[in-house]
Amino acid sequence: AVVSTQSTGVSVRSVSSRYRGEVGDIVVGRITEVQQKKWKVDCGSRLDCQLQLSSVYLPGNVLRRKNLNDELMMREYFSEGDLICAEVAEVGNLDGMLKIHMRTHEKYGKLPEGLLIKVPSVLIKRSKLHFHRLPCNATVILGSNGFVWVGPHFIPEQPIEAISMTLRETIARLGNVIRALAAYGVQLFDTIILTGYDISLKYKVKELLKPEVMEHIAQESYEHSQHQTL
């Protein structure tokens, strides 16, 4: 446990624990249950998050009062197993249960086909941007809960075109780079992922899973990012 002293007293935190959640965090989660007027979402925290029907945009970018018909159609919007991206609205006082919502239409919503990688939540730096459209034609969403989604560029609600072979390779490569960085405890943000991606280009995608290669990528990316900050 790590002990830190504050003005009011002493706080004890454990070194490793589940994601706790703060208001304003962007999280990626998987729908586990469809209940009356709300969905239950697994965000890797101590309790499943709640996504209320009233805080969701309907197809067509409409935010209106939901009626009985909408309630019955809940499964059409999000059903069990879907991946969604949302923002934390509230943290429960008594039990720490998170309430998430989708505030704007452009960024939040159901995520299309892609890759989900779970990393320790401490590795995701809190920054202004969590949603990164990378120049290599892929999008990376760094959920504060440690769930990282890699996939094609997309606009919510609009269908995406078939993903080409080269794009699949890019997504897989980015995924392996993120795994390598996470395995060596490197903090994740867009520039370091891109650095790692460039370093990884000399290897084949499947070679990136070898421990020596992972170590090399993590080390070089970290050194490179230190140089840049200096």
Added chain:
Amino acid sequence: QVKEWTVDAAAAYDIISSGINAEYGGLRCDGRRPQEMRKLKSELGVSEGPDGSAIVEQGYTKVLVSVFGPHECVNRNLRDHEKAIIRCSYNLASFGSGVRKKKMVSDKKSTEVGVMIQNTFEAAVMLDKFPKSQIDIYVQVLQGDGGERCVAINATTLALINAGIPMKDYVCACAATVYQDSVLLDINHLEESSRGPLFMLAVMPRTESIVQLQLDHRLHNDHLDKVVKETIQGCRNIQVLLDRQVKEWTVEAAAAYDIKPRV
């Protein structure tokens, strides 16, 4: 030809008694003195999948424990709105003992040990911090050479610490038997096979409060105080070693994640 593992109780008693005779300098069958404990090795964070994991080895007994949680309690009937629930599953690997164990889905003895470990940690873990959640403990005995339950409890303590689950204190367990008025601590499989009493204690060392007590066979009342005192001392010895391991791991993990205290 497979060497005989399960020893007849009488034969085991003879082996133990032959060891502690003065001829052998008062040593036990494996060369230990009566209150000497087996060598303890431990490691935290051995698996990446679970929230917490640990391996503890005491002599030749090796136990791996994985902890998942706290997470959403999936079973509505078991969900408690005031605190978390603990579910424990105890399993002896088929290669874990001298004779290969046939795979059985739910062994009565294993279920019993699972419930015992669950009860032990319900007393030690601060469950009221996580209402409506569930903590899963998976105990896998990789090598069983006596005292598996004790090593399981010690490994579970470390795995829970690795998972970051707050506890009131360490829970350390130790088993003992009595032979000719002397207490033997941390007994191995051979000593367990004899007819002597098998006394297991799980203790929270700082307050010396007993969390779990198990007794097999019969223990004479005259020996009770002595056995309890020695076993608690054994648990304290274990706590020192576990604490050392936890501190080592904490320093490494904090450095890896670059955690600096905020003042």
